[in-house]
Amino acid sequence: MHDIRFIRETPELFDKGLASRGLEPLAQSIISLDDRRKTAITTLQNSLEKRNSLSKEIGQAKAAKDEARAQQLMADVAKLKEVIPQLEAEERQIQQELDELLSAIPNTPGADTPVGKDEADNVERHYFGTPREIDDPKQHFELGEAMGLMDFEAAAKLSGSRFVVLRGQLARLERALGQFMLDLHTTEHGYTEVNPPILVRDEAMYGTAQLPKFRDDQFAVSNGLWLVPTAEVPLTNLVRESLLSEEELPLRVTALTPCFRAEAGAAGRDTRGMLRQHQFMKCELVSITTPEQSAEEHERMLSCAEAVLKKLDIPYRVMTLCTGDMGFASMKTYDIEAWVPGQKTYREISSCSVCGDFQARRMNARYRPSEGKNPRFVHTLNGSGIAVGRALIAVMENYQNSDGSVTIPTALVPYMGGLTKIGG
Known part of the structure; x- marks a missing residue:
């Protein structure tokens, strides 16, 4: 398995290693997929934080006997509860795609390995x-x-x-x-x-x-x-x-x-x-x-x-x-x-x-x-x-x-x- 940080920091070196094995460049595809994974994680985390924050506000609204506000907040939380499983599934799917891609790529050769076709x-x-x-x-x-x-x-x-x-x-x-x-x-x-x-x-x-x-x-x-x-x-x-x-x-x-x-x-x-x-x-x-x-x-x-x-x-x-x-x-x-x-x-x-x-x-x-x-x-x-x-x-x-x-x-x-x- 390859280190995604190494690929991000040295994409040219990674692709050079693949080229020596006769493979096409993959660094940018991997980085793009990892960007999608990071975005999905951030979106999910933001949604979870917002759900938790709204849940606290519901308690505060009820304590203040502001029933209208509490009902609106509860509706917002209900929407998030519907969205969050979808976001979790999306994050898992992207992670699986990234893992499958990385697991199918051979190791990069050492600097002293001779380059050749067969x-x-x-x-x-x-x-x-x-x-x-x-x-x-x-x-x-x-x-x-x-x-x-x-x-x-x-x-x-x-x-x-x-x-x-x-x-x-x-x-x-x-x-x-x-x-x-x-x-x-x-x-x-x-x-x-x-x-x-x-x-x-x-x-x-x-x-x-x-x-x-x-x-x-x-x-x-x-x-x-x-x-x-x-x-x-x-x-x-x-x-x-x-x-x-x-x-x-x-x-x-x-x-x-x-x-x-x-x-x-x-x-x-x-x-x-x-x-x-x-x-x-x-x-x-x-x-x-x-x-x-x-x-x-x-x-x-x-x-x-x-x-x-x-x-x-x-x-x-x-x-x-x-x-x-x-x-x-x-x-x-x-x-x-x-x-x-x-x-x-x-x-x-x-x-x-x-x-x-x-x-x-x-x-x-x-x-x-x-x-x-x-x-x-x-x-x-x-x-x-x-x-x-x-x-x-x-x-x-x-x-x-x-x-x-x-x-x-x-x-x-x-x-x-x-x-x-x-x-x-």
Whole structure:
């Protein structure tokens, strides 16, 4: 959610941010609507004050036995009682229009976010590792199906397309990856493990900006609840409607959860294999900070996510996303892309974003500065630490052997009961 005062004070800067995302100017439309809201509030307040004043005059007229005056005043109050509900409804309607308009506008990019139209304009930040030389590399689904441990047909019978059944050692390898990530982030990176609900209310989805704009990309269930598309939703909303102390910040939490996405905007993309699933496991990182801490925390979060791939010895690159490719709530995003030999390219495996106070305003999440100043909105950050299914893909394809087996990365051997290879 945007700060209406910021829009009023710096309309050109606000519109410049929207233009960098390919959007038309909106500052004047927002200001005009806010002017209408203020006028409606003033009119309503004046009418309420006049009603109260007239009511006092009625008592005075009756005390003075001026019945004619009392009757006239009572008639005036009766008219106001008819008008006031209409004014209240008008004020609510304008406020709703303003809220709906503001909630549909993406976050304004940070000053150091590269301007561009789409992924072609993303900027390479750095690389890690050198892709291995693999003769005739197979894709993960070719390896998994040949092992008899990755079954898309069985999943389709159960749930339809974009689901998978993993069996035996491959199922254990996916579990091992998730546990490895949690252990790394909690023991070495200072995150607190959380086991949150994966069913959340509208308010939680609104708070992190999945609603209302991305409603079609979500899975709704009964009783007004939603399956989480990412643990970012429950983890970030842990501080909704809260007033934290500055001493509590930065607050760092992590969770390993199933995630669910309808992928309505991705029809026809990555239909083979596990790259784009309706259900997947992901280890999420969330930080709540002061505004002064957020830029440094963003760099720290990126390094924590990178550490997963470094310990697995998976080659990757980091991209700074341009304004046209960045997520709705983000003001700056780093994507980590792992090398996948089967496709001979890099594919996204983690996104780390700083959102400023954009989500905090939607959640009313604030903190009180240690010097006793007025409460301020926190800054929120989120990142994949990392997507488990895509990590499984990267491990399978980078550690594949000519006989169809997959070597277990050294970091995962303890989580596999000492097993060093599967399949083949």
